[in-house]
Amino acid sequence: MQSSHVFIVLLVLAIAAFVVGRVRVLQLRNAGQSVHSLPFYHGMYFAICTSLLPILVLGLWMVASHYTINSWVTSALPQDILAQSQGDRSLSISMIDSLAEKSNMLSASEIATLRAGGDAATTILTQHNIGLSQNPEAFVIDAALHKTALVQSAAWIISALCLMLAMLGFYYAWRKQSEDLRTRNIVEELFRYVLMAASSIAILTTAGIVLSVLSESIAFFKSVPIASFLFGTVWDPRFSAAGAEASAGQFGLLPLLWGTFFITIVALAVAIPVGLTAAIYMSEYASSKMRGFTKPALEVLAGIPTIVYGFFALTTFGPFLQSAGAKAGLDISPNSVLSAGFVMGVMIIPFVSSLSDDILSAVPNSLREGSYGLGATQSETIKKVVLPAALPGIVGACLLAVSRAVGETMIVVLAAGIAANLTANPFKPVTTITVKIVSQLTGDLEFNSPQTLVAFALGLTLFVFTLGLNVLALHIVRKYREQYE
Amino acid sequence: MDQKLANSMPRILAHDVNIYYGEKHAIKNLSVEIPDRAVSAFIGPSGCGKSTFLRSINRMNDTIASCRMTGEVLLDGKSIYAPDVDVVQLRSHVGMVFQKPNPFPKSIFENVAYGPRIHGLAKNKTDLEEMVVNSLKKASLFEEVKDRLNASGTGLSGGQQQRLCIARAIAVNPEVILMDEPCSALDPIATARIEELIDELKQNYCIIIVTHSMQQAARVSQRTAFFHLGTLVEYGETNDIFTSPKDKRTQDYITGRFG
Numbered sequence: 001m002q003s004s005h006v007f008i009v010l011l012v013l014a015i016a017a018f019v020v021g022r023v024r025v026l027q028l029r030n031a032g033q034s035v036h037s038l039p040f041y042h043g044m045y046f047a048i049c050t051s052l053l054p055i056l057v058l059g060l061w062m063v064a065s066h067y068t069i070n071s072w073v074t075s076a077l078p079q080d081i082l083a084q085s086q087g088d089r090s091l092s093i094s095m096i097d098s099l100a101e102k103s104n105m106l107s108a109s110e111i112a113t114l115r116a117g118g119d120a121a122t123t124i125l126t127q128h129n130i131g132l133s134q135n136p137e138a139f140v141i142d143a144a145l146h147k148t149a150l151v152q153s154a155a156w157i158i159s160a161l162c163l164m165l166a167m168l169g170f171y172y173a174w175r176k177q178s179e180d181l182r183t184r185n186i187v188e189e190l191f192r193y194v195l196m197a198a199s200s201i202a203i204l205t206t207a208g209i210v211l212s213v214l215s216e217s218i219a220f221f222k223s224v225p226i227a228s229f230l231f232g233t234v235w236d237p238r239f240s241a242a243g244a245e246a247s248a249g250q251f252g253l254l255p256l257l258w259g260t261f262f263i264t265i266v267a268l269a270v271a272i273p274v275g276l277t278a279a280i281y282m283s284e285y286a287s288s289k290m291r292g293f294t295k296p297a298l299e300v301l302a303g304i305p306t307i308v309y310g311f312f313a314l315t316t317f318g319p320f321l322q323s324a325g326a327k328a329g330l331d332i333s334p335n336s337v338l339s340a341g342f343v344m345g346v347m348i349i350p351f352v353s354s355l356s357d358d359i360l361s362a363v364p365n366s367l368r369e370g371s372y373g374l375g376a377t378q379s380e381t382i383k384k385v386v387l388p389a390a391l392p393g394i395v396g397a398c399l400l401a402v403s404r405a406v407g408e409t410m411i412v413v414l415a416a417g418i419a420a421n422l423t424a425n426p427f428k429p430v431t432t433i434t435v436k437i438v439s440q441l442t443g444d445l446e447f448n449s450p451q452t453l454v455a456f457a458l459g460l461t462l463f464v465f466t467l468g469l470n471v472l473a474l475h476i477v478r479k480y481r482e483q484y485e
Numbered sequence: 486m487d488q489k490l491a492n493s494m495p496r497i498l499a500h501d502v503n504i505y506y507g508e509k510h511a512i513k514n515l516s517v518e519i520p521d522r523a524v525s526a527f528i529g530p531s532g533c534g535k536s537t538f539l540r541s542i543n544r545m546n547d548t549i550a551s552c553r554m555t556g557e558v559l560l561d562g563k564s565i566y567a568p569d570v571d572v573v574q575l576r577s578h579v580g581m582v583f584q585k586p587n588p589f590p591k592s593i594f595e596n597v598a599y600g601p602r603i604h605g606l607a608k609n610k611t612d613l614e615e616m617v618v619n620s621l622k623k624a625s626l627f628e629e630v631k632d633r634l635n636a637s638g639t640g641l642s643g644g645q646q647q648r649l650c651i652a653r654a655i656a657v658n659p660e661v662i663l664m665d666e667p668c669s670a671l672d673p674i675a676t677a678r679i680e681e682l683i684d685e686l687k688q689n690y691c692i693i694i695v696t697h698s699m700q701q702a703a704r705v706s707q708r709t710a711f712f713h714l715g716t717l718v719e720y721g722e723t724n725d726i727f728t729s730p731k732d733k734r735t736q737d738y739i740t741g742r743f744g
């Protein structure tokens with residue numbers, strides 16, 4: 001029996017238990033007893049008692065079975081296989097896995113043919129669509145059969161265990177149930193734990209991601225000193241791949257960090273003034289009809305795929321800047337910080353404007369009236385009352401825009417290029433952290449060389465960077481917060 | 486009555502005012518003359534249009550999109566709805582204390598300093614501080630907040646917020662003060678102090694106060710207007726309204742038979 005079948009059976013049992021619990025307490029009530037909780041809660045109590053524990057066991061098993069069974073299979077391998085290098089061993093194990101997946105479709109005679117080897121064995125492999133490039137050796141076949149047997153018996157044991165637990169749980173509920181049993185309180189309490197579990201999933205996932213990135217980064221820092229990564233001013237990872245010895249400074253983070261920062265600043269310099277003034281216009285000045293048109297129109301900008309912005313920058317805006325610059329006597333390269341930052345700024349305008357508009361509209365009208373009542377003009381009211389009251393939200397909106405800008409890749413590749421320059425000249429090409437993460441992880445590279453591992457170190461840097469921004473923004477918001485109820 | 490009201494020129498004159506919220510006809514054919522240097526009280530059951538009419542005197546209804554109005558309101562003989570009127574200037578002369586306290590989410594000091602700042606009333610910092618302290622004292626809030634002028638105005642209690650809004654309104658020295666239930670959340674002592682303030686202000690200013698307390702109307706006002714379902718039923722000397730009302734509805738209301 002497969003886990004999913006067991007799960008369905010458990011659900012059916014839970015529903016049945018719900019009905020039983022409900023009907024039984026209804027009988028008590030009809031017999032004139034005063035019952036503490038509503039029948040619904042008694043039903044829930046039965047359903048939970050019956051299914052909670054088995055479902056937990058099943059879930060645990062689904063997570064753990066892969067590792068447990070694999071480690072059993074591996075430990076049963078012959079000595080000489082275990083003594084092989086890690087690469088060879090993992091190759092054998094993956095062969096075992098692919099064979100084990102299909103082995104219950106093979107008859108005994110077919111397995112015998114497999115053991116015999118030769119063309120007949122190869123035919124069987126292709127017939128059953130088994131993804132092996134060569135005929136399996138004997139120990140592989142043994143291990144695969146061993147694994148299949150293990151998987152099957154484990155599935156039976158788990159199914160039986162789950163059903164038994166369900167029966168026991170049902171019996172427990174049956175014994176416990178009485179008119180005074182406070183099932184409502186029990187169910188409410190459990191509901192709290194369910195909510196808690198849900199929120200902890202999010203936290204645990206974040207922690208898991210951070211840990212895995214961290215461990216890969218540590219592997220990277222074993223081959224490249226952390227100081228030369230953090231303070232190196234030259235980014236040239238390919239050079240060390242060709243050379244025998246990795247020389248320090250070639251994984252220098254600074255050009256990328258600076259590029260990210262520079263482009264983001266330009267983007268924000270475009271998006272925040274435009275977005276914020278658009279938001280102020282929409283929420284404070286525009287008639288509701290105008291607002292009904294402007295807001296969706298601006299939000300269309302957010303729906304354009306970033307790659308489209310990218311080639312707009314590449315084919316239209318970049319060349320335009322270049323020719324405009326040439327007329328003004330400036331040397332602007334077609335790939336430039338200015339071009340990428342400007343187009344990225346246009347892309348994030350709707351994030352700033354739409355969110356800020358919602359936030360400004362949420363400022364209570366009574367505050368505006370209070371200001372008008374003292375003889376303030378509309379712009380004074382906006383500047384001195386509405387904006388300060390909306391500040392925390394607006395900072396939040398801008399931060400969202402920042403994280404969009406920092407994480408943006410496509411526009412940068414097309415508009416600013418992939419050359420990691422360390423320059424303060426906005427007319428020159430630069431590149432960003434995300435672009436380099438992509439380029440380090442695409443292509444034919446070993447997965448444990450510094451060239452690929454550096455991507456994790458870059459990811460970690462990005463994470464720390466945005467975390468720092470968030471903390472900073474939180475601090476700003478706390479400090480200048482003007483709260484209204 | 487120590488005031489000579491009869492022959493002085495009215496400060497505010499409303500003529501045939503009708504106010505609508507969308508389809509709802511909130512004020513019907515209202516005409517009234519409000520004297521200067523006196524307190525006029527608006528009384529009437531809830532929802533009868535007191536606030537609505539009060540807000541039309543400093544054009545606060547302009548901020549409500551669905552609100553329309555016909556008729557005329559004159560301040561010192563000039564129509565305040567004429568096209569050439571500067572609304573901002575009008576409102577700095579006609580101050581308002583709103584029915585619901587609405588302190589700005591700023592410090593107590595900044596709340597009161599807001600008006601003087603935007604009108605440039607203070608010459609320097611000490612001048613401004615003096616104004617703030619004076620206004621707070623007049624609104625009898627100073628003693629309670631003198632140690633925490635930098636704390637947020639929204640952190641005050643409901644009654645304290647109400648007095649903060651009064652202090653904020655009088656800090657700009659308006660000539661006409663519209664007060665919409667300024668004592669609704671105040672204890673008897675604070676109420677008495679605000680009434681003293683109103684008494685003092687009326688020496689120089691024109692004051693209109695909306696109130697649900699008959700006693701308060703009788704105590705502080707020289708004129709009383711009784712509103713009912715959007716119409717002004719009766720308006721006259723406070724004494725006359727409370728001792729010999731002409732309309733049956735007024736009589737029923739002030740004797741507590743309805744509303």
Ligand SMILES: Nc1ncnc2c1ncn2[C@@H]1O[C@H](COP(=O)(O)OP(=O)(O)OP(=O)(O)O)[C@@H](O)[C@H]1O
Nearest residue numbers: 506509511530531532533534535536537538549584
């Ligand atoms: N913004 C608005 N939109 C629509 N209708 C409104 C609005 N403000 C008030 N009204 C309506 O206009 C009528 C008069 O309201 P108003 O606030 O002037 O009453 P009020 O006499 O001040 O009552 P209260 O003593 O309860 O404050 C009420 O029927 C109310 O429902």
Ligand SMILES: [Mg+2]
Nearest residue numbers: 535536584665
């Ligand atoms: Mg009112």
